[in-house]
Amino acid sequence: MPASTRAPADPLHDAKPRRRVGRPAAAVLDQDGITAAALQLIGKSGYDGFTMAALARTLNVAPSALYNHVSSKRDVLVLVQDHLTSFVDVSAFGSGPWDQAVRSWAWSYRDVFSKHTPLIPVIAVLPVTDAPKTLAMYEAVSAGFSHAGFPQERIISAIVALESFIFGSAYDVTAPADIFDSGSMADSTPNFTAAVEQQDLEGYEKPADVAFNLGLEAMIARFGALRG
Amino acid sequence: MPASTRAPADPLHDAKPRRRVGRPAAAVLDQDGITAAALQLIGKSGYDGFTMAALARTLNVAPSALYNHVSSKRDVLVLVQDHLTSFVDVSAFGSGPWDQAVRSWAWSYRDVFSKHTPLIPVIAVLPVTDAPKTLAMYEAVSAGFSHAGFPQERIISAIVALESFIFGSAYDVTAPADIFDSGSMADSTPNFTAAVEQQDLEGYEKPADVAFNLGLEAMIARFGALRG
DNA sequence: ATTCTAAATGAATGGCATTCATTTAGTGGG
DNA sequence: CCCACTAAATGAATGCCATTCATTTAGAAT
Numbered sequence: 001m002p003a004s005t006r007a008p009a010d011p012l013h014d015a016k017p018r019r020r021v022g023r024p025a026a027a028v029l030d031q032d033g034i035t036a037a038a039l040q041l042i043g044k045s046g047y048d049g050f051t052m053a054a055l056a057r058t059l060n061v062a063p064s065a066l067y068n069h070v071s072s073k074r075d076v077l078v079l080v081q082d083h084l085t086s087f088v089d090v091s092a093f094g095s096g097p098w099d100q101a102v103r104s105w106a107w108s109y110r111d112v113f114s115k116h117t118p119l120i121p122v123i124a125v126l127p128v129t130d131a132p133k134t135l136a137m138y139e140a141v142s143a144g145f146s147h148a149g150f151p152q153e154r155i156i157s158a159i160v161a162l163e164s165f166i167f168g169s170a171y172d173v174t175a176p177a178d179i180f181d182s183g184s185m186a187d188s189t190p191n192f193t194a195a196v197e198q199q200d201l202e203g204y205e206k207p208a209d210v211a212f213n214l215g216l217e218a219m220i221a222r223f224g225a226l227r228g
Numbered sequence: 229m230p231a232s233t234r235a236p237a238d239p240l241h242d243a244k245p246r247r248r249v250g251r252p253a254a255a256v257l258d259q260d261g262i263t264a265a266a267l268q269l270i271g272k273s274g275y276d277g278f279t280m281a282a283l284a285r286t287l288n289v290a291p292s293a294l295y296n297h298v299s300s301k302r303d304v305l306v307l308v309q310d311h312l313t314s315f316v317d318v319s320a321f322g323s324g325p326w327d328q329a330v331r332s333w334a335w336s337y338r339d340v341f342s343k344h345t346p347l348i349p350v351i352a353v354l355p356v357t358d359a360p361k362t363l364a365m366y367e368a369v370s371a372g373f374s375h376a377g378f379p380q381e382r383i384i385s386a387i388v389a390l391e392s393f394i395f396g397s398a399y400d401v402t403a404p405a406d407i408f409d410s411g412s413m414a415d416s417t418p419n420f421t422a423a424v425e426q427q428d429l430e431g432y433e434k435p436a437d438v439a440f441n442l443g444l445e446a447m448i449a450r451f452g453a454l455r456g
Numbered sequence: 457a458t459t460c461t462a463a464a465t466g467a468a469t470g471g472c473a474t475t476c477a478t479t480t481a482g483t484g485g486g
Numbered sequence: 487c488c489c490a491c492t493a494a495a496t497g498a499a500t501g502c503c504a505t506t507c508a509t510t511t512a513g514a515a516t
Binding site: 118128129139142145152153155160163168169172174175178179184195199208210211215218 | 399422
């Protein structure tokens, strides 16, 4: 007649944080699981809804448990950013011509991070040592530049210039459509207002895409001329 | 003996928030004062130390008083960003040749916001209506492009492309010097590691400046060719 | 067996932006 | 001249958040 210490019953509708105190027989958390859950949570709730408490909830764990595997929220963001980088397309650096490779790399890079702009401040100052997949991307791109005959001493600068443009353009994708509507100040800004109107006439293409294309092609054209 | 309810005395070393409850005879706060104090506080304590409570303290006011003049912390950041924009140099668009004007505008724009990268996410999605000085900058730049014979329908795209590059490059300025040190993974990233080493050999100039120059000149050269 | 370490819980902690009730000062209409 | 209204301050909540800490338990190592 042992007071059967059975689980809380109610198998249905009970995804609550029920687990008895102390180390569980099998580990519940690891960095990969945390990363996957974080990515999913961000997808569902955005970066505003992305809190350590919410992350813990989706993992059915107490918030403090996370800190056995990551040292801070920023740490989780680093894991997420590195994971996302593996979705950036570097395949063309192995096969196609240099300019096409840069094109597909840059567009996919921008597209991935335009949905994750809050990561940009993190990436921008993150040592590559802390992000292995990101490092792998740089290696693929560097190799592509090198094989295309790019002068060694300018490879990093060129990549950094492209990357800076990509990050800035990722923000641009998220801007509201009417961001340039000068409203009541239109009278005092005739040149700007006229330019905005002319652009609106042209455009069935997304303005962010047009601007990105313009800048990217400028860099590709000019950088391409540097090759030996 | 007399429990003399006199003011806390200590005229020295007493910049404490002393003011009796109720509306003061003369208003203590206004948006300009808040903006100036915010800018000063950010300069001294950085964006981490920039809290509504700290801002209130420097203004010798209760935190809640701020909300009579701004509706949120974001509002303060918008005020700061717009104020900073007036430090961006657009003067050359009135006088010199187009390419030189773009050059000085872009460099000064990057320099101003490289010390204020936390504002970039704010700027990037901010309707120009809410930032009059920013709008004025766009007007000056648009006028410069227009007078230089730039096709109307491409002016905004070109400015956006340049601006995206500028914002991304502002982040780059803040990156640690050893950000590309691949450390123990150097073996598996030969091309990247070699490129980083070659760059380091070259450089007495700041890497961020070299990259910015490279990208900027690419855009100037290409965009310049669009002029009619 | 005992000790050590890892991984969980649950209860603080301190900081933060923001809101609300209250108080007081000036202003405009009767 | 009074009265209502509005604006601008205080001070006391509120609720959320990341993070820390003491405690408990499981398994591995000695």
